Amino acid sequence: MTNTAVTATTIHPAPAEWWRDAVIYQVYPRSFADADGDGMGDLAGITSRLDHLAELGVDALWLSPFYRSPQADGGYDVADYRDVDPLFGTLADFDALLERAHALGLRVVIDLVPNHTSDQHVWFQAALAAGPGSPERARYMFRDGKANGEEPPNNWGSVFGGPAWTRVDKHPDAACLGATDTQWYLHMFDSSQPDLEWTNPEVRAEMVDVLRFWLDKGVDGFRVDVAHGMVKREGLPDWDGNTSMVDGSTGEAANVTALTPMFDQPGVHEIYREWNTVLAEYDGDRALCAEAWVEPLSALARYVRPDEMQQAFNFAYLTTPWDAAALRDVVTTSLDAYDEVGAPTTWVLSNHDVVRHASRLAIPGGGRPNGIRAHEPQPDAVLGLRRARAATLQMLALPGSAYLYQGEELGLPEHTTLDDSLRQDPAWFRTGHTEAGRDGCRVPMPWEGDAPGLGFGPSASTWLPQPDSYRELAADRQRGVAGSTYELYRTALAERRRLGLGAGDLAWVDAYAHDPAVVAFRNGDLLVMTNLGVAPVEVPAGYEVVVASGPVTDGVPTDTTVWALPENA
Ligand code: GLC
Numbered sequence: 001m002t003n004t005a006v007t008a009t010t011i012h013p014a015p016a017e018w019w020r021d022a023v024i025y026q027v028y029p030r031s032f033a034d035a036d037g038d039g040m041g042d043l044a045g046i047t048s049r050l051d052h053l054a055e056l057g058v059d060a061l062w063l064s065p066f067y068r069s070p071q072a073d074g075g076y077d078v079a080d081y082r083d084v085d086p087l088f089g090t091l092a093d094f095d096a097l098l099e100r101a102h103a104l105g106l107r108v109v110i111d112l113v114p115n116h117t118s119d120q121h122v123w124f125q126a127a128l129a130a131g132p133g134s135p136e137r138a139r140y141m142f143r144d145g146k147a148n149g150e151e152p153p154n155n156w157g158s159v160f161g162g163p164a165w166t167r168v169d170k171h172p173d174a175a176c177l178g179a180t181d182t183q184w185y186l187h188m189f190d191s192s193q194p195d196l197e198w199t200n201p202e203v204r205a206e207m208v209d210v211l212r213f214w215l216d217k218g219v220d221g222f223r224v225d226v227a228h229g230m231v232k233r234e235g236l237p238d239w240d241g242n243t244s245m246v247d248g249s250t251g252e253a254a255n256v257t258a259l260t261p262m263f264d265q266p267g268v269h270e271i272y273r274e275w276n277t278v279l280a281e282y283d284g285d286r287a288l289c290a291e292a293w294v295e296p297l298s299a300l301a302r303y304v305r306p307d308e309m310q311q312a313f314n315f316a317y318l319t320t321p322w323d324a325a326a327l328r329d330v331v332t333t334s335l336d337a338y339d340e341v342g343a344p345t346t347w348v349l350s351n352h353d354v355v356r357h358a359s360r361l362a363i364p365g366g367g368r369p370n371g372i373r374a375h376e377p378q379p380d381a382v383l384g385l386r387r388a389r390a391a392t393l394q395m396l397a398l399p400g401s402a403y404l405y406q407g408e409e410l411g412l413p414e415h416t417t418l419d420d421s422l423r424q425d426p427a428w429f430r431t432g433h434t435e436a437g438r439d440g441c442r443v444p445m446p447w448e449g450d451a452p453g454l455g456f457g458p459s460a461s462t463w464l465p466q467p468d469s470y471r472e473l474a475a476d477r478q479r480g481v482a483g484s485t486y487e488l489y490r491t492a493l494a495e496r497r498r499l500g501l502g503a504g505d506l507a508w509v510d511a512y513a514h515d516p517a518v519v520a521f522r523n524g525d526l527l528v529m530t531n532l533g534v535a536p537v538e539v540p541a542g543y544e545v546v547v548a549s550g551p552v553t554d555g556v557p558t559d560t561t562v563w564a565l566p567e568n569a
Pocket residue numbers: 073076077113189225226245291352353
């Protein structure tokens with residue numbers, strides 16, 4: 001690997017409430033870097049590539065789960081919350097990662113998965129064995145079925161497709177654990193991810209203990225998985241609406257949560273109030289970020305009230321189509337909603353659950369499918385990358401915090417021609433092979449264009465194959481190359497920091513306030529213009545372009561964002 005020295009100037013002293021304007025880079029451990037050559041990313045691999053993040057200029061990283069897990073859902077099925085899966089290394093590897101990150105001035109946020117455990121967790125194994133009515137079963141959502149146990153307790157569907165209930169005697173471990181009863185257990189995701197019973201004080205106490213375990217180690221915060229899902233409406237009433245979080249094609253966040261009995265129940269907020277007090281006992285401004293697919297934004301903002309979490313991903317922004325009026329609207333609504341509770345807006349365009357924005361913004365016919373398969377209409381790679389760069393440059397000028405997903409700084413597209421036989425996402429299996437699922441955004445990173453496996457690790461092996469297009473996009477082919485996506489991100493992050501954009505204020509430019517093709521705003525002295533139309537747009541006289549997402553010759557061309565400062569400023 002290229003081991004560019006990281007100098008003291010890249011180490012940023014962390015201000016108080018660092019999370020208000022931080023740029024946080026998501027690392028998906030399976031796919032970031034592999035140190036031991038088994039084709040699967042690991043913690044030592046991540047540590048070896050941390051210089052890349054420091055050079056890029058982000059403030060923190062968020063690690064998706066690396067805990068002990070059968071990996072039925074890429075680690076979001078946790079069997080032991082206090083240990084590292086051997087696939088990813090050891091607790092000592094985690095300590096080394098944390099120490100190196102902190103030495104580089106990078107904060108570390110880890111993923112907490114409190115809604116469900118793996119079915120291989122000791123609690124669930126004990127629950128199967130102990131039988132109905134036992135304290136072991138009371139940690140999960142076991143219920144008697146209807147029609148003498150023949151039918152599930154209600155009609156809920158799993159987010160991944162299929163029913164959200166499995167009958168005990170149908171569980172693969174039932175026989176060897178002697179579980180012969182016909183109770184059912186709830187799993188809002190895969191049948192190997194049983195939902196915990198959050199009205200049980202033992203569950204609450206255990207998760208606080210898990211928080212403390214990692215806080216004591218020195219982590220700077222937690223991204224809270226399915227933060228809107230832990231409490232269900234009493235009585236578990238039937239629900240005929242959509243439960244999927246990664247929706248098919250509407251272009252809107254799927255959960256209109258106002259009515260859903262499984263999401264966004266008032267009781268979840270009590271949990272975060274308690275966690276808030278736990279974090280406050282620790283020094284260094286530790287933070288919680290909600291993964292909550294909740295609409296409208298005013299309901300989402302409740303998760304970031306002063307005594308709850310610090311951040312909540314703005315998925316309304318992520319799901320907004322490439323349309324000037326829609327973007328202005330979501331930005332205004334977001335800033336208003338989060339301002340109302342005194343929280344920063346937390347912008348995001350890509351993560352490990354959605355089609356990468358370099359592909360999503362060029363899907364023929366629009367929409368937001370859950371993955372793309374080889375025989376389906378393919379995104380235009382050139383158009384997608386142009387729009388992705390423009391979208392990112394716009395996002396990084398917005399006041400608040402922002403999350404980046406590994407590889408977007410290289411302009412990586414979704415892998416849209418992955419062989420179906422290689423798919424691993426449970427959504428692919430649970431939808432009867434109708435939805436491709438999320439594997440296409442989880443492909444191992446290309447670090448070196450000429451190396452086997454594109455430098456993912458010391459062997460040629462990668463747990464998913466990389467598409468041909470990743471070679472040219474490898475990090476070493478972009479470092480120091482003017483105009484590359486990597487250099488665009490680096491420049492934008494440096495300017496964002498220099499100009500204090502994350503802590504700034506947004507003012508729409510009157511002349512474009514209703515323009516069908518142009519989004520234009522000011523953040524302090526900076527003028528930001530995105531052209532979503534066809535005709536080039538003039539930068540006002542007296543302004544000098546300081547960063548541009550693409551070539552600017554005669555005005556701002558189509559699908560391009562520029563940052564401009566008053567001349568002589
Ligand atoms: C969250 C995660 C996703 C996971 C699901 C179940 O949405 O981001 O990857 O499959 O929760 O834990």
